[in-house]
Structures are given as C-alpha cells and as structure tokens.
Amino acid sequence: QITLKESGPTLVKPTQTLTLTCTFSGFSLSTTQVGVGWIRQPPGRALEWLALIYWNDAKNYSPSLRSRLTITKDTSKNQVVLTMTNMDPVDTATYYCAHVPRFYYGLDVWGQGTTVTVSS
Amino acid sequence: DIQMTQSPSTLSASVGDRVTITCRASQSISSWLAWYQQKPGKAPKLLISKASSLESGVPSKFSGSGSGTEFTLTISSLQPDDFATYYCQQYNSYPWTFGQGTKVEFK
Numbered sequence: 001q002i003t004l005k006e007s008g009p010t011l012v013k014p015t016q017t018l019t020l021t022c023t024f025s026g027f028s029l030s031t032t033q034v035g036v037g038w039i040r041q042p043p044g045r046a047l048e049w050l051a052l053i054y055w056n057d058a059k060n061y062s063p064s065l066r067s068r069l070t071i072t073k074d075t076s077k078n079q080v081v082l083t084m085t086n087m088d089p090v091d092t093a094t095y096y097c098a099h100v101p102r103f104y105y106g107l108d109v110w111g112q113g114t115t116v117t118v119s120s
Numbered sequence: 121d122i123q124m125t126q127s128p129s130t131l132s133a134s135v136g137d138r139v140t141i142t143c144r145a146s147q148s149i150s151s152w153l154a155w156y157q158q159k160p161g162k163a164p165k166l167l168i169s170k171a172s173s174l175e176s177g178v179p180s181k182f183s184g185s186g187s188g189t190e191f192t193l194t195i196s197s198l199q200p201d202d203f204a205t206y207y208c209q210q211y212n213s214y215p216w217t218f219g220q221g222t223k224v225e226f227k
Contacts, residue, residue, distance in 0.1 A: 037216075047156075047164065047207055049216040060214040063121065096163055106154030106211055108175065110163035 002026035004036070004097050004111035011117050012087050018116060022080040022097030029055055029075045035100035036080040037107055038071065040093040048093075052100065053080060089118045122146050122210050126219035132227040137198045141222045143191045143208035152212035155184055155193045158221075159204045167206075168193065198224070 008020035020038070027034060037052040051071040052060045061069050070083045080097060094115045098107035123146035133139050143153065151171040156164035166175050168184040171191055181196040195202055203226060208219040 046220045047158075047209075047218040049209075049218065052214075052216070062215045104152055104170075104211065106156075106166050106169045106209060107164075108166045108169070110165070113163050 002099055002109045004099060004109060006095060006097050006111045006114040008095075008114055008116065010115060011119065013120050014088055014118060016087050018082075018084040018087050018091070020082045020084075020095055020097075020114065020116075022082070022111060024078050024080070024097075024099065024111075027099060029053075029073050029078070029080070031055055033102040036073070037098050037100055038080075038082045039096045039098060039107070039110075040091075041096070041113075042090075042093040050095075051082060054100075087118045092116065092118045121215055122149060122213060122217050124208055124210055124217050124219040126206075126208055126222050128222060129220065130223045130225060132225055133198050134227045135198055135200060139195045139198055139224060141193045141206055141208075141224075143186075143193070143219050145189045145191075145210055145212075148188045149210045149212035151187045152210060153184075153186070153191050154209045154211065155182075156207045156209065157202075157204045158207065164207060195224075 004024040035054040038050040041047050053071045068085045073080045094113040096113045097111045099109040125144045127142045153171045155168040158164040167178050172184045183194045205221045205223045207221050
C-alpha cells in the first residue's frame with residue numbers, strides 16, 4: 001500500500017523560505033520511472049502543479065515558479081523535499097505531494113495535504 | 121503551457137442523472153489526460169488515466185473518452201457520493217496543467 005504524508009510549517013512570514021517534506025512508504029524512488037510530484041491548491045481555487053522528481057533525479061518545474069522552487073529526494077529516507085523561496089501571501093494554499101507510477105501516467109496516490117498560510 | 125478548459129464550471133444535477141463534463145486542451149495531448157475527483161477538505165482521487173482507463177477500484181459508472189484536444193468524463197447515474205469537484209489534467213508535456221474544475225452540485 002502506497003502512502004504519502006506532507007509535513008512542514010503551517011505559518012510562514014512573507015519573504016521567508018518554505019520547506020516541505022513528503023515522506024512516503026510502499027514504493028521506492030529508486031525504481032525505474034517512479035516519480036513524486038508537488039501540487040498546491042489555494043483556498044477555494046483550482047489545483048496547480050508545481051514540480052516533479054523522478055527516480056533518476058530528473059526534475060521538472062512550473063515555469064512561473066521555476067526561480068523559486070527546488071525539489072530534491074533522499075531515497076534512503078523515502079523523502080522528497082520541496083523548497084519555495086520568497087514566500088508571499090498569494091502562496092497560501094494546501095500543498096500536496098503525490099506518487100507517479102511511471103512515465104505518461106497521472107498522479108495516482110496523493111498525500112492528505114498540508115495547509116500553509118503566509119502572513120506577517 | 122498547455123491550457124486546459126473545463127465546462128461547465130458548475131453542474132446542477134439530481135441523483136440518477138447522467139452527467140458529462142468536457143475538458144479541452146489548447147493543443148493536442150494525444151490521450152495523456154487524467155480525471156480526478158475531489159471532495160471538500162480531501163485530496164484529489166485519480167479516477168481515470170490515459171483518457172479512458174479506469175483506475176482500479178473506481179466504479180464503472182465513471183467513464184472517459186476523447187483524444188487530441190477534446191475529452192469527456194461521464195457519470196452514468198449520479199449518486200450522493202458523486203457530488204464533488206472534478207478536475208482534468210494533462211501530462212503530455214511539462215508543465216503539467218489542470219483544468220479549473222467542475223463542481224457537481226445538487227439541483
């Protein structure tokens with residue numbers, strides 16, 4: 001059974017850097033074609049894809065946020081970390097991580113999400 | 121970026137209705153499209169991948185079709201548990217993009 005869980009601060013101040021950790025079980029990020037993605041959802045709004053990292057350390061980012069995002073993995077700890085710099089109140093959202101089982105597949109298992117509020 | 125446009129944004133329906141949601145891509149995405157269901161306060165759930173492949177455990181009342189730029193999600197007989205928001209998402213190319221969502225509500 002695949003599970004993922006997001007963790008990190010619930011409140012950050014504007015201009016600070018957000019660090020979110022996705023801790024997963026039931027799969028390995030050393031398995032060919034497996035990936036983990038991050039998605040966010042501002043309150044009452046649509047889903048927004050942020051970034052994705054694959055088993056081979058290939059990374060993809062949302063172009064609009066590319067300069068602010070970094071995604072990394074620690075295969076031994078079964079974790080994926082997303083950092084977002086220069087946080088702004090518009091970044092207030094629920095942040096999800098999700099499993100990608102192989103190339104050309106959707107996000108088949110999601111974490112429960114973690115809510116981040118940006119406010120001074 | 122590939123833009124995904126869903127219609128309608130809100131759909132009012134009754135139990136037992138057959139409902140159809142449309143998703144259009146701004147350029148061809150072949151069949152690389154997923155559909156998700158999201159209930160309030162919950163994470164999205166993958167229903168369909170590759171435009172028409174039902175995920176394991178998803179009831180057969182859900183079906184997807186289409187290719188290229190136009191896709192549909194159909195729920196054959198709406199049940200109380202199906203009132204939710206539905207999103208399409210393309211994974212043909214990066215950045216992956218979602219539609220704006222279709223909320224299925226009680227008429």
